[in-house]
Amino acid sequence: MxxxxxxxxxxxxxxxxxxxxxxxxxxxxxxxxxxxxxxxxxxxxxxxxxxxxxxxxxxxxxxxxxxxxxxxxxxxxxxxxxxxxxxxxxxxxxxxxxxxxxxxxxxxxxxxxxxxxxxxxxxxxxxxxxxxxxxxxxxxxxxxxxxxxxxxxxxxxxxxxxxxxxxxxxxxxxxxxxxxxxxxxxxxxxxxxxxxxxxxxxxxxxxxVGQRRFTVTVKGIANHAGTTPMDERADALEMAVTLISELRSRAHELNKNLTFTVGEMHVSPNTSNVIPGFVTFSIDTRYSSENVLDKFEHIINQVVEQNQTTNITSTVNRWAKSDxxxxxxxxxxxxxxxxxxxxxxxxxxxxxxxxxxxxxxxxxxxxxxxxxxxxxxxxxxxxxxxxxxxxxxxxxxxxxxxxxxx
Amino acid sequence: MxxxxxxxxxxxxxxxxxxxxxxxxxxxxxxxxxxxxxxxxxxxxxxxxxxxxxxxxxxxxxxxxxxxxxxxxxxxxxxxxxxxxxxxxxxxxxxxxxxxxxxxxxxxxxxxxxxxxxxxxxxxxxxxxxxxxxxxxxxxxxxxxxxxxxxxxxxxxxxxxxxxxxxxxxxxxxxxxxxxxxxxxxxxxxxxxxxxxxxxxxxxxxxxVGQRRFTVTVKGIANHAGTTPMDERADALEMAVTLISELRSRAHELNKNLTFTVGEMHVSPNTSNVIPGFVTFSIDTRYSSENVLDKFEHIINQVVEQNQTTNITSTVNRWAKSDxxxxxxxxxxxxxxxxxxxxxxxxxxxxxxxxxxxxxxxxxxxxxxxxxxxxxxxxxxxxxxxxxxxxxxxxxxxxxxxxxxx
CATH class of the missing domain: 3.40.630.10 (Zn peptidases)
Incomplete structure (x- = not known):
C-alpha cells in the first residue's frame, strides 16, 4: 500500500x-x-x-x-x-x-x-x-x-x-x-x-472465547458492628471475600489463561458500622475451550455449596453463556x-x-x-x-x- | 418491685x-x-x-x-x-x-x-x-x-x-x-x-470500647474482562479482597475479641465485564484496650503498605477515633x-x-x-x-x- x-x-x-x-x-x-x-x-x-x-x-x-x-x-x-x-x-x-x-x-x-x-x-x-x-x-x-x-x-x-x-x-x-x-x-x-x-x-x-456470567448471592444477618462478637456473626461480606479468594485461586489452578473477573459487587446495608447482611457479586469467566469452562462452572457451584453455614447461605445463578x-x-x-x-x-x-x-x-x-x-x-x-x-x-x-x- | x-x-x-x-x-x-x-x-x-x-x-x-x-x-x-x-x-x-x-x-x-x-x-x-x-x-x-x-x-x-x-x-x-x-x-x-x-x-x-474507623482506597486500572490476560491485570477488587482477608486474620491473631467489620464497599465502574479500577472499603474496629487498637492500627498500615504493587496503590485514612x-x-x-x-x-x-x-x-x-x-x-x-x-x-x-x- x-x-x-x-x-x-x-x-x-x-x-x-x-x-x-x-x-x-x-x-x-x-x-x-x-x-x-x-x-x-x-x-x-x-x-x-x-x-x-x-x-x-x-x-x-x-x-x-x-x-x-x-x-x-x-x-x-x-x-x-x-x-x-x-x-x-x-x-x-x-x-x-x-x-x-x-x-x-x-x-x-x-x-x-x-x-x-x-x-x-x-x-x-x-x-x-x-x-x-x-x-x-x-x-x-x-x-x-x-x-x-x-x-x-x-x-x-x-x-x-x-x-x-x-x-x-x-x-x-x-x-x-x-x-x-x-x-x-x-x-x-x-x-x-x-x-x-x-x-x-x-x-x-x-x-x-466462550464466556459465562454468574451472580453469587450471599445472605447473612445484618447486625451491630460493635456489640456482635466476632464468633457470632453472619457476615455476608466476609463470606463473599472468602468465596472470591477461593474461586480466584481455583481458576488459576485450573488454567492460567482462564479469565476470572469479579466486576460488580453490591453490599447491603453498606454502612461502616453495620455488619453486611446481604452481598451479591458477579463472575465473568472466559476461555477458548468449553471443557475448561464446564469444569470451572462445576467448581463455582461446588465452592459455593461447600461454604454454606448455619447462618449464611449462598446461591449461584448463571445468567449469560456464549459458546x-x-x-x-x-x-x-x-x-x-x-x-x-x-x-x-x-x-x-x-x-x-x-x-x-x-x-x-x-x-x-x-x-x-x-x-x-x-x-x-x-x-x-x-x-x-x-x-x-x-x-x-x-x-x-x-x-x-x-x-x-x- | x-x-x-x-x-x-x-x-x-x-x-x-x-x-x-x-x-x-x-x-x-x-x-x-x-x-x-x-x-x-x-x-x-x-x-x-x-x-x-x-x-x-x-x-x-x-x-x-x-x-x-x-x-x-x-x-x-x-x-x-x-x-x-x-x-x-x-x-x-x-x-x-x-x-x-x-x-x-x-x-x-x-x-x-x-x-x-x-x-x-x-x-x-x-x-x-x-x-x-x-x-x-x-x-x-x-x-x-x-x-x-x-x-x-x-x-x-x-x-x-x-x-x-x-x-x-x-x-x-x-x-x-x-x-x-x-x-x-x-x-x-x-x-x-x-x-x-x-x-x-x-x-x-x-x-x-474504643473505636476507630478507616477507609482503605485501592487504585488499580479498569480494563476489559475478556481481553486482559490474568497476569497483566491491575484489579482493584482483587487487591481489596486480599487486604480484607489478611486484615481479618491478623485481627483474629491479635485478639479474638477485637471486632473487625468491613461494612461499606464501593466498586468502580461496577460492571460485570470490566475489571474494577477503583475500590474503597471501610474498617470499623473496636476493643476495650487502647494498646490493642494501637497495635491493630499499625498492622492495618503495614498490611496496606506491604501490598503495594507497580500498578496498584492503596492508602489508608483514619476518619474516626474514640478512646x-x-x-x-x-x-x-x-x-x-x-x-x-x-x-x-x-x-x-x-x-x-x-x-x-x-x-x-x-x-x-x-x-x-x-x-x-x-x-x-x-x-x-x-x-x-x-x-x-x-x-x-x-x-x-x-x-x-x-x-x-x-
Whole structure:
C-alpha cells in the first residue's frame, strides 16, 4: 500500500470520527444521528467506487463488486459501524474502512475479481443502546433478534430502526438483504495487550472465547458492628471475600489463561458500622475451550455449596453463556502464510472479546485479523493503533482477498 | 418491685412508644414533633411525682428530688430520649423510665433521700438527625458540640433546637442547666447477644470500647474482562479482597475479641465485564484496650503498605477515633454485690456500643447496668427485652440508688 492509500484510509477514518466532534470519544450508538451520517458516508464512498450497494431492514450495508467468473461465490469482508458510548476511533470502523481500502487497492492493481467481493458494514454489534448484541450480523444470518427492546430514553428498537434505515435510502441504493457469503474475513483491533506487549504486528484469530456470567448471592444477618462478637456473626461480606479468594485461586489452578473477573459487587446495608447482611457479586469467566469452562462452572457451584453455614447461605445463578467459536483453520493457515511472506511478525491467538465473526462463523467459513492496540486499551477515547500497524492489517487483508477472489 | 410497679413501667414505655404509632419502629429523632411530645410526657410524670424539673438550652431534662442532708451531693441516673430512625422501643428510653420508676419506688418505700437524686433525660445521643453524637451529654458536661450542622432537609441544628426547647417550657419547669453530679448510673439494654446467649440476667459494664474507623482506597486500572490476560491485570477488587482477608486474620491473631467489620464497599465502574479500577472499603474496629487498637492500627498500615504493587496503590485514612472509656470500679463492685444479693445471674463486660456514660465518665464516677436484648437485636423495630429482665434492671438500679443516696 502506498502513502497515498494510507492517507486515504486515515482521511476516511478521520471523516467518520469527525462526525462525533466536540463529544467525549466516539458515540455512534446504533440508529443515532451520528450513526446515520456515518453509514451514509460509507455508502457514498462505495457508490463512488462503483460498488453495488444494498441496505437491509436493520441498516446493514452490503457493497459488492460482482465477480466476472463466479458472481454467485461471495468473498465477504467487514465489521460493524456502531460504537459503545464514549468509545474509540477504531473498534468496528477500522474493519469497514480497511475493507473498503483493500477493495479499492485490488480494483486499481488487479481489476475486477473472478468471485464477488462484498464489503459489509454491520448496523450494530456492541449492544450499547438496546440490550441485544450483534443485531446486524444476527439479522443477516437469520438468527433471532429481540425486537421488543427499548433504549434508556424509552424509544423502541423498531421505531429507531425504521426511522434510521429510511435515511439510508440514497439514490443508487437497493433495499435488500443479499444471500450469505462463502467466506467472511473481519479485520479488527486486538482490544487487549498481547500483541503490543510482545511487539508483534499481526494476530491471527483461532477462536473467540466462550464466556459465562454468574451472580453469587450471599445472605447473612445484618447486625451491630460493635456489640456482635466476632464468633457470632453472619457476615455476608466476609463470606463473599472468602468465596472470591477461593474461586480466584481455583481458576488459576485450573488454567492460567482462564479469565476470572469479579466486576460488580453490591453490599447491603453498606454502612461502616453495620455488619453486611446481604452481598451479591458477579463472575465473568472466559476461555477458548468449553471443557475448561464446564469444569470451572462445576467448581463455582461446588465452592459455593461447600461454604454454606448455619447462618449464611449462598446461591449461584448463571445468567449469560456464549459458546466458544472456532474460526476456520484453512483461512487461518492461508493468512499465516501471507503474513510470513509479507514479513509481518505475528501470533495465533484466541479473542477474549466478542465479534460479528462469531455470528458469521455459524453460517460460513470465517477468519479474523488483529492489529495491535496501544496499551491494550479499547472502548475508550484513548483507544489507538499506530498508522504502520493499521497499514499492515489492510495489506494482509488485501492479499487474502486477492487470493480468495482472483 | 411489685406487679403494680411493673405495670406502671410497662404503661409508661407503651405511652411514649405509642407516640410513633403507625410508623415503622420508633422515630424520636432529636427535636422532631415525636421527640417534643415524649420529653413533655416525661416532664409531666416528673412533675406529678413532685420532682424539681429543669430543662437546659439543648432540651435535656433534669428532674431532682433534693437530698434532706446533703442536697449538694447529686446521685444522677438516666439515659437519652431520642432514637435512631426506625429504632427500637428500649434503647435510651428504658434508662429514663427505669430511672423514673426506681425513684418512685424509693420515694414510696424510703421517703426522701439524704443526697439529691437526679433523673436525666438527655436530648440526643444517636447522631441520627444531625452528624454530631451525644450532643445532650456533651452540652451538660461542657464539651464541644458542632453547632453549625444541618439535617438532611436543610434545617439547622440551632433552629430545630430553639424551636423544640421552647415547647418544653411547661408550667413548673425551670430553664437551667444544673451543676454536675457526684455519680452517674445508666441503665440500658445490651444491644448485643452476650447476656441472652449465656442466659444471664444482668451485665455490669467495665468499660466502653474504643473505636476507630478507616477507609482503605485501592487504585488499580479498569480494563476489559475478556481481553486482559490474568497476569497483566491491575484489579482493584482483587487487591481489596486480599487486604480484607489478611486484615481479618491478623485481627483474629491479635485478639479474638477485637471486632473487625468491613461494612461499606464501593466498586468502580461496577460492571460485570470490566475489571474494577477503583475500590474503597471501610474498617470499623473496636476493643476495650487502647494498646490493642494501637497495635491493630499499625498492622492495618503495614498490611496496606506491604501490598503495594507497580500498578496498584492503596492508602489508608483514619476518619474516626474514640478512646476506651473505663467506668468506675467502686460503683461496679458495689453493683456486683447487689446483683449477687438479689440472686441475679450476671457478668462483667465491655460495651461494644457508645453511650452517654462515656461522656459522663469524663467528669464524674460513672457506671452502667445492662439487661439482655432478645436475639441481640437493637436499632430495629424487633429490639426487645423480656418484662422479667426489664424488672430486674430496675430492681438493681433501685438498690444501687438506695445505697448511694440514703
Amino acid at each position: 502506498t502513502t497515498t492509500q494510507l492517507n486515504q484510509l486515515t482521511h476516511r477514518l478521520e471523516t467518520i470520527n469527525g462526525l462525533s466532534k466536540g463529544e467525549i470519544g466516539q458515540n455512534r450508538l446504533v440508529y443515532s444521528p451520528t450513526w446515520v451520517s456515518a453509514q451514509q458516508q460509507v455508502i457514498k464512498w462505495g457508490l463512488d467506487l462503483g460498488l453495488q450497494v444494498s441496505v437491509d431492514d436493520f441498516g446493514t450495508t452490503y457493497m459488492d463488486i460482482p465477480g466476472t467468473v463466479h458472481p454467485d461465490q461471495v468473498i465477504a469482508v467487514g465489521s460493524h459501524i456502531d460504537t459503545v458510548a464514549q468509545g474509540g476511533r477504531f473498534d468496528g470502523l477500522y474493519g469497514v474502512l480497511g475493507g473498503l481500502q483493500a477493495i479499492e487497492d485490488l480494483l486499481e492493481t488487479a481489476g475486477r475479481p473472478k468471485k464477488t467481493i462484498r464489503l459489509i458494514s454491520f448496523s450494530e454489534e456492541e449492544g450499547s443502546r438496546f440490550p441485544d448484541t450483534f443485531t446486524g450480523s444476527k439479522h443477516y444470518t437469520n438468527q433471532k433478534v429481540n425486537l421488543a427492546m427499548t433504549d434508556p430514553d424509552g424509544i423502541s428498537f423498531e421505531n429507531a430502526r425504521k426511522d434510521a434505515v429510511g435515511k439510508l435510502n440514497l439514490p443508487g441504493v437497493t433495499h435488500a438483504k443479499p444471500g450469505l457469503p462463502s467466506t467472511f474475513t473481519e479485520l479488527h483491533i486486538e482490544q487487549g495487550p498481547r500483541l503490543i506487549d510482545r511487539q508483534l504486528q499481526i494476530g491471527l484469530v483461532t477462536a473467540i 466458544v467459536t472456532h474460526l476456520d483453520d484453512q483461512l487461518l493457515s492461508a493468512n499465516q502464510k501471507i503474513a510470513d511472506r509479507l514479513g509481518f511478525s505475528s501470533t495465533q491467538l484466541a479473542s477474549g472479546a466478542g465479534h460479528d465473526s462469531q455470528i458469521m462463523a455459524k453460517v460460513t467459513r470465517t477468519t479474523m485479523i488483529f492489529v495491535p492496540s496501544i496499551n491494550g486499551i479499547s472502548h475508550a477515547p484513548e483507544e489507538n493503533t499506530s498508522k504502520e500497524d493499521l497499514l499492515r492489517g489492510v495489506e494482509l487483508l488485501t492479499e487474502s482477498l486477492r487470493q480468495q477472489a482472483y | 411489685t406487679t403494680t410497679q411493673l405495670n406502671q413501667l410497662t404503661h409508661r414505655l407503651e405511652t411514649i412508644n405509642g407516640l410513633s404509632k403507625g410508623e415503622i419502629g420508633q422515630n424520636r429523632l432529636v427535636y422532631s414533633p415525636t421527640w417534643v411530645s415524649a420529653q413533655q410526657q416525661v416532664i409531666k410524670w416528673g412533675l406529678d411525682l413532685g420532682l424539681q424539673v429543669s430543662v437546659d438550652d439543648f432540651g435535656t431534662t433534669y428532674m431532682d428530688i433534693p437530698g434532706t442532708v446533703h442536697p449538694d451531693q447529686v446521685i444522677a441516673v438516666g439515659s437519652h430520649i431520642d432514637t435512631v430512625a426506625q429504632g427500637g422501643r428500649f434503647d435510651g428510653l428504658y434508662g429514663v423510665l427505669g430511672g423514673l420508676q426506681a425513684i418512685e419506688d424509693l420515694l414510696e418505700t424510703a421517703g426522701r433521700p439524704k443526697k439529691t437524686i437526679r433523673l436525666i433525660s438527655f436530648s440526643e445521643e444517636e447522631g441520627s438527625r444531625f452528624p454530631d453524637t451525644f450532643t445532650g451529654s456533651k452540652h451538660y458536661t461542657n464539651q464541644k458540640v458542632n453547632l453549625a450542622m444541618t439535617d438532611p432537609d436543610g434545617i439547622s441544628f440551632e433552629n430545630a433546637r430553639k424551636d423544640a426547647v421552647g415547647k418544653l417550657n411547661l408550667p413548673g419547669v425551670t430553664h437551667a442547666k444544673p451543676g454536675l453530679p457526684s455519680t452517674f448510673t445508666e441503665l440500658h439494654i445490651e444491644q448485643g447477644p452476650r447476656l441472652i446467649d449465656r442466659q444471664l440476667q444482668i451485665g455490669l459494664v467495665t468499660a466502653i 476506651v472509656t473505663h467506668l468506675d470500679d467502686q460503683l461496679l463492685s458495689a453493683n456486683q454485690k447487689i446483683a449477687d444479693r438479689l440472686g441475679f445471674s450476671s457478668t462483667q463486660l465491655a460495651s461494644g456500643a457508645g453511650h452517654d456514660s462515656q461522656i459522663m465518665a469524663k467528669v464524674t464516677r460513672t457506671t452502667m447496668i445492662f439487661v439482655p436484648s432478645i436475639n441481640g437485636i437493637s436499632h430495629a423495630p424487633e429490639e426487645n427485652t423480656s418484662k422479667e429482665d426489664l424488672l430486674r434492671g430496675v430492681e438493681l438500679l433501685t438498690e444501687s440508688l438506695r445505697q448511694q443516696a440514703y
